[in-house]
Amino acid sequence: MEFVDSHKITAKERKYYKGKLEKMLSELEEGSGETVQEMKDTNQEFPDPTDRANYESERNTALRIRDRERKLIKKIRSAIVRLEEDEYNVCKECGEYIRKQRLDARPVTTLCINCKELEEQKEKTQQI
Numbered sequence: 001m002e003f004v005d006s007h008k009i010t011a012k013e014r015k016y017y018k019g020k021l022e023k024m025l026s027e028l029e030e031g032s033g034e035t036v037q038e039m040k041d042t043n044q045e046f047p048d049p050t051d052r053a054n055y056e057s058e059r060n061t062a063l064r065i066r067d068r069e070r071k072l073i074k075k076i077r078s079a080i081v082r083l084e085e086d087e088y089n090v091c092k093e094c095g096e097y098i099r100k101q102r103l104d105a106r107p108v109t110t111l112c113i114n115c116k117e118l119e120e121q122k123e124k125t126q127q128i
């Protein structure tokens with residue numbers, strides 16, 4: 001994809017980003033459907049406690065993945081809304097424009113690279 005060197009998102013670019021976001025969304029929705037099905041199928045009794053423990057840790061992993069997927073789905077949906085409202089490439093934190101190449105690599109980001117780096121630094125110091 002060739003991006004126009006301007007902050008304004010062109011109609012062609014909008015279509016490109018939207019297609020990309022919608023593809024991510026449909027892939028995620030298909031995937032989470034499968035997880036739900038699998039979990040229903042394995043809802044059973046376990047004679048061996050080891051099997052039960054394995055099942056539960058698998059179930060926990062599946063739930064964690066689904067939780068992450070749900071959050072990502074939310075982010076994708078709000079990115080599509082921002083795209084329609086012409087705010088897709090505006091940084092939520094400082095109001096500067098997010099580079100188009102950055103949005104291409106991280107289609108759900110709401111932060112410009114500077115704010116993202118600041119946020120990561122903050123997260124690091126909080127963890128210590």
Ligand SMILES: [Zn+2]
Nearest residue numbers: 091094112115
């Ligand atoms: Zn920013």
